[in-house]
Amino acid sequence: MARRSHEDRLNLSAGIASVSVALILIAAKLWALFQTGALSVAATLADSALDLAMSLGALAAITYAARPADDDHAFGHGSAEDLAALGQCLFILGSAALIGGAGAQRLANPAPTVPMSEGAGIAVMGLSIALTLALVAWQRHVARATGNRVVAADSLHYIGDLIPAIGAIGALWASRRFGLGWIDPVVAIGAALLMAHGALRIGRDAWDALMDRAVDAETVAGIEAIASGFPGVRGYHDLRTRRSGGRVFVNLHVELDGAQSLHEAHAIGAALKHAILARYPRADVIIHKDPV
Template sequence: MTPSTLLRVSVAVAVLTIALKTMAWWVTGSVGMLSDALESFVNLAGAVFALAMVTIARRPADDEHPYGHHKAELFSSGFEGILIIGASVAILWAALSRLIHPQQLEQIGWGSALLVLSSVCNGVLAWYMLRAARVHHSAALEGDARHLFTDVWTSAGVLVGMGGALLTGWQWLDPVVAILVALNILREGGSMLWESSQGLMDEALPQEQLQRVQAVLDEHSTARNSAVRFDSLISRRAGSRNFVDLHMHVPAEWTLGRAAQLRTDVEAALMRVVPNLRATIEILPLGQATVFETVESLNEQETRGK
């Protein structure tokens, strides 16, 4: 399935789980069930927003966005993080109120059955979406999948709280578990918000991918007895797309055609080891630097001199 199709399925599953969990809360009166139902509303809002952002991210580059719209997916991940944080605050408020004013739980069997059914739906979808996110390198899919997994753990915590309250008669266990669940999803929301912010700030490629890039460059340099040299390598990520920029220094006596063919070979090799990569390779004669590099070098020398 495409990311858009999966997110449409996520919207449908979110509506189903909201109905199931709201019914579970209605029949049991459990604040844990209420907290779980509130998070499902967040799932729905997140899935709808993710679908919109994935649609925008797939738009081709234009005059105003020459590098494309890939970063739109990162807005989706950050938005879901904010929604999760908001839901956790609402859950904490409800749980603290119930902790102060305990209430007897009712019809736990029916409520638990409805909660388990909704968790199975979320768990299966989250597992499939996470696999698809790795295939499509989609930040929006990964964010929605992680959110759904959080929802599954939330439901598991709620079941533990209700079961403990039923077995021990300690009604305070239900709101206490709800508080622990809220703190857990608060942590997850903060993590998602941080990761999306790093992507929007043009974070470098992961170290593993940079090592693959360097291995390709070393291979091409060694194959020509170091007659070719690569430097000034920088990288960044933008949603599902990866970018690297570097300089390729070749002997001055080489023809432009020969240098261009080598650049094509290097680009193809880099695209094989890093998915969704756009490589920009500038050709320079050996021993020559760009004006930017020269200015940067002078600035560094002045800084060290001070």
């Protein structure tokens, strides 16, 4: 219990750190946007706003991860994560469209506007990269210590954010050094495309979960391999899977010797359930026992 409490505190610290960094970067990038007017900075600002939304979702998931199912939600509350992810997808797509459209309009201008106060923008982007690297280092430490997949996924998301931040620094530097105003809208359009790609991937996964789509073929094959070779199991059928939030729900019928006692049949089913959970610890497994 003490170890579990320690892991919960570590996970919570990672979630709070993620939200705190996102808030700091949003404030800094808003200031940099007013100082520079650079679309590349606007792109990273929108990305930080997405970071805040996703970090809040991750913090909520960490906080409520241990909450058991109740009478009204027999399968838990994981679908709220998928609904939030779907909303985030629409938000990201809208932001990407606005940034990409503004970038294309500025690029079509025969004399694109060169960003102002590039030094301030570069300083803020440098701060963004430093804070992001520090956050990722802590998140990876927590993920290794606790095995929390929400923290690990949030860490990967922040690693992806480094690309537009570095691109914004390059665009601002080129604008200041060579007066190349067209680099800023090009970087903004590239960042918008990356945001749209990520949004579509998040939205697709959330939609699949809400529509009770089966989990990936590799996981299904892994469950089948465990069941087919398990001692006492003569066969299996009607394997059904779905995902809700970070949990995988598994429903499986196994065929057992009908002449054995109920106690023996229960022991086989319980052992099979534990074997599946050992390989997929975030699964929720229901096993039905049928006589051969």
